[in-house]
Amino acid sequence: xxxxxxxxxxxxxxxxxxxxxxxxxxxxxxxxxxxxxxxxxxxxxxxxxxxxxxxxxxxxxxxxxxxxxxxxxxxxxxxxxxxxxxxxxxxxxxxxxxxxxxxxxxxxxxxxxxxxxxxxxxxxxxxxxxxxxxxxxxxxxxxxxxxxxxxxxxxxxxxxxxxxxxxxxxxxxxxxxxxxxxxxxxxxxxxxxxxxxxxxxxxxxxxxxxxxxxxxxxxxxxxxxxxxxxxxxxxxxxxxxxxxxxxxxxxxxxxxxxxxxxxxxxxxxxxxxxxxxxxxxxxxxxxxxxxxxxxxxxxxxxxxxxxxxxxxxxxxxxxxxxxxxxxxxxxxxxxxxxxxxxxxxxxxxxxxxxxxxxxxxxxxxxxxxxxxxxxxxxxxxxxxxxxxxxxxxxxxxxxxxxxxxxxxxxxxxxxxx
Amino acid sequence: xxxxxxxxxxxxxxxxxxxxxxxxxxxxxxxxxxxxxxxxxxxxxxxxxxxxxxxxxxxxxxxxxxxxxxxxxxxxxxxxxxxxxxxxxxxxxxxxxxxxxxxxxxxxxxxxxxxxxxxxxxxxxxxxxxxxxxxxxxxxxxxxxxxxxxxxxxxxxxxxxxxxxxxxxxxxxxxxxxxxxxxxxxxxxxxxxxxxxxxxxxxxxxxxxxxxxxxxxxxxxxxxxxxxxxxxxxxxxxxxxxxxxxxxxxxxxxxxxxxxxxxxxxxxxxxxxxxxxxxxxxxxxxxxxxxxxxxxxxxxxxxxxxxxxxxxxx
Numbered sequence: 001x002x003x004x005x006x007x008x009x010x011x012x013x014x015x016x017x018x019x020x021x022x023x024x025x026x027x028x029x030x031x032x033x034x035x036x037x038x039x040x041x042x043x044x045x046x047x048x049x050x051x052x053x054x055x056x057x058x059x060x061x062x063x064x065x066x067x068x069x070x071x072x073x074x075x076x077x078x079x080x081x082x083x084x085x086x087x088x089x090x091x092x093x094x095x096x097x098x099x100x101x102x103x104x105x106x107x108x109x110x111x112x113x114x115x116x117x118x119x120x121x122x123x124x125x126x127x128x129x130x131x132x133x134x135x136x137x138x139x140x141x142x143x144x145x146x147x148x149x150x151x152x153x154x155x156x157x158x159x160x161x162x163x164x165x166x167x168x169x170x171x172x173x174x175x176x177x178x179x180x181x182x183x184x185x186x187x188x189x190x191x192x193x194x195x196x197x198x199x200x201x202x203x204x205x206x207x208x209x210x211x212x213x214x215x216x217x218x219x220x221x222x223x224x225x226x227x228x229x230x231x232x233x234x235x236x237x238x239x240x241x242x243x244x245x246x247x248x249x250x251x252x253x254x255x256x257x258x259x260x261x262x263x264x265x266x267x268x269x270x271x272x273x274x275x276x277x278x279x280x281x282x283x284x285x286x287x288x289x290x291x292x293x294x295x296x297x298x299x300x301x302x303x304x305x306x307x308x309x310x311x312x313x314x315x316x317x318x319x320x321x322x323x324x325x326x327x328x329x330x331x332x333x334x335x336x337x338x339x340x341x342x343x344x345x346x347x348x349x350x351x352x353x354x355x356x357x358x359x360x361x362x363x364x365x366x367x368x369x370x371x372x373x374x375x376x377x378x379x380x381x382x383x384x385x386x387x388x389x390x391x392x393x394x395x396x397x398x399x400x401x402x403x404x405x406x407x408x409x410x411x412x413x414x415x416x417x
Numbered sequence: 418x419x420x421x422x423x424x425x426x427x428x429x430x431x432x433x434x435x436x437x438x439x440x441x442x443x444x445x446x447x448x449x450x451x452x453x454x455x456x457x458x459x460x461x462x463x464x465x466x467x468x469x470x471x472x473x474x475x476x477x478x479x480x481x482x483x484x485x486x487x488x489x490x491x492x493x494x495x496x497x498x499x500x501x502x503x504x505x506x507x508x509x510x511x512x513x514x515x516x517x518x519x520x521x522x523x524x525x526x527x528x529x530x531x532x533x534x535x536x537x538x539x540x541x542x543x544x545x546x547x548x549x550x551x552x553x554x555x556x557x558x559x560x561x562x563x564x565x566x567x568x569x570x571x572x573x574x575x576x577x578x579x580x581x582x583x584x585x586x587x588x589x590x591x592x593x594x595x596x597x598x599x600x601x602x603x604x605x606x607x608x609x610x611x612x613x614x615x616x617x618x619x620x621x622x623x624x625x626x627x628x629x630x631x632x633x634x635x636x637x638x639x640x641x642x643x644x645x646x647x648x649x650x651x652x653x654x655x656x657x658x659x660x661x662x663x664x665x666x667x668x669x670x671x672x673x674x675x676x677x678x679x680x681x682x683x684x685x686x687x688x689x690x691x692x693x694x695x696x697x698x699x700x701x702x703x704x705x706x707x708x709x710x711x712x713x714x715x716x717x718x719x720x721x722x723x724x725x726x727x728x729x730x731x
Contacts, residue, residue: 211451239652337546
């Protein structure tokens with residue numbers, strides 16, 4: 001080793017050191033802190049979605065003061081009961097539903113008992129049309145709530161504690177009746193609705209998309225591949241509101257003519273429409289996974305005398321299983337949280353039945369349709385945010401599983417580590 | 418001979434040679450049918466929407482206001498609202514996404530935990546349901562930032578603490594961020610290492626290299642990302658449901674604190690909450706057609722630019 005370079009004499013040790021430049025330093029720091037923001041956003045989303053659902057968890061006194069402040073700042077002191085139209089406040093220039101402004105506020109009108117389950121068809125309108133009623137009639141119907149109400153008027157603190165307890169106990173009931181004197185937030189009904197739609201959608205989307213992916217990566221010629229891939233991926237560019245609209249206007253009528261069931265919009269229609277949304281996701285990811293299987297696998301199989309189809313289904317497909325599993329997981333995530341299609345094509349009635357041709361209501365659709373008419377800080381509002389945090393956690397876990405578990409398996413398989 | 422027997426246990430070889438061929442063809446045909454079915458569905462959707470929307474679809478429809486309680490007239494304010502939304506969204510999301518992509522390709526070290534966390538959060542951001550972004554927009558931008566701004570600058574008067582274009586656009590920016598990051602990153606990766614090394618060897622610093630060599634080479638990637646993000650943002654409805662979209666507005670929005678009409682939201686309310694769904698059917702199909710033309714043509718442009726980038730990489 002010749003350690004003595006002649007060049008060392010002209011450059012001192014100091015001058016060879018990496019110079020500190022402020023612009024370099026700042027650029028790196030700024031760029032990495034911007035990158036950090038994307039991590040921060042994930043945390044912020046969770047924190048702020050969860051924060052709004054916190055009143056549900058508050059059994060102590062601390063948060064009671066907070067809710068009190070919230071309700072007074074909203075100038076809605078008498079708004080403990082839910083049947084109140086607050087839409088005017090949020091949407092200043094709403095055009096439809098003209099009755100909204102014309103209807104006077106009636107106190108103690110008997111109309112409320114006529115339609116206790118208002119969320120069947122169109123919550124937005126039916127709810128805002130309902131006059132504000134203030135307890136006098138309902139007193140004999142459910143004494144439980146009226147005592148609650150009186151407590152609230154006198155002393156907010158105790159009222160809210162009972163409210164929080166009651167909300168939790170209704171979570172596992174089967175009824176979703178958020179707007180009534182005795183609100184019930186049966187998440188079970190929504191969960192079953194969501195699961196039903198998800199299962200139907202995946203039963204349609206997964207086989208179709210995976211078979212199509214097998215064709216493109218194993219059988220198709222290069223020229224065909226270059227045509228098929230962009231076309232199927234174009235399906236991903238269809239906005240979900242367009243797919244929902246198509247399902248509602250065309251598919252619903254078409255399938256009703258074939259099967260002749262009663263409710264035009266139902267879990268099956270929603271499932272078919274969501275399958276359309278899930279197909280490009282499952283297709284793209286499984287196609288990637290299938291193409292990532294090393295060429296040597298295929299060559300070895302063909303050399304042993306297996307046919308192309310045998311190679312595809314007994315060699316390539318098993319090797320790509322983790323990737324296809326990830327594709328299905330992400331497809332489930334897409335369907336589970338899809339809002340617009342669920343809002344438009346599933347009928348939006350929280351019925352509890354196993355029949356796929358009944359209307360259902362999913363978690364996401366519930367948030368989408370009911371958030372606009374809840375009052376900031378009230379139980380219904382918190383429950384919707386709580387559902388939101390559940391959805392977020394669910395999709396986060398799905399993604400984490402798809403990412404870590406599947407990737408680890410794939411690496412092990414292909415590199416033999 | 419032993420080998421032949423073990424092959425015959427294979428389900429494909431249970432019949433004679435001819436039968437095996439038929440089975441082989443059947444399996445390939447099955448996968449082919451799946452492809453054809455998907456493509457057929459896609460073109461059926463396109464065809465029906467074009468067919469039903471074509472009678473109403475005209476320049477007049479695009480450039481006039483809705484009239485008669487939205488049962489007649491055009492979609493001009495919805496179109497303008499969508500444009501403003503995607504422009505504000507791009508202004509917020511593109512720089513942010515580009516810088517994050519530059520971090521990931523230029524600064525992040527191979528095994529850096531931080532870079533892995535950034536990548537994971539971007540992928541999570543891409544799979545979070547869009548309605549969650551709507552909730553976040555409501556909880557963070559409107560209730561937290563907006564209300565905070567009101568109490569700080571506005572003496573508590575309600576101005577920013579309610580749904581408006583700004584909050585809707587920022588919410589949408591978060592949703593479309595992963596799209597931009599992924600495209601920019603992809604294009605940055607196609608810039609040859611030699612270019613960077615040449616720049617560094619000539620004495621340029623890292624930042625100078627990024628600014629003068631890497632960034633100009635990624636312009637097409639940024640464009641693709643922006644176009645894809647715009648196409649996504651124009652079509653999404655769930656995030657703006659309660660962060661700024663309005664049922665009907667008689668005037669165009671004048672400032673960022675106004676509400677706005679939106680194409681996708683317009684389709685949604687016209688088909689579910691309109692006073693006469695049957696009567697407004699042609700309008701709904703025409704609106705859907707406009708939205709579809711907008712998103713699909715943007716996507717097509719992006720695909721073309723992207724294939725050019727990929728060709729450069731080869």
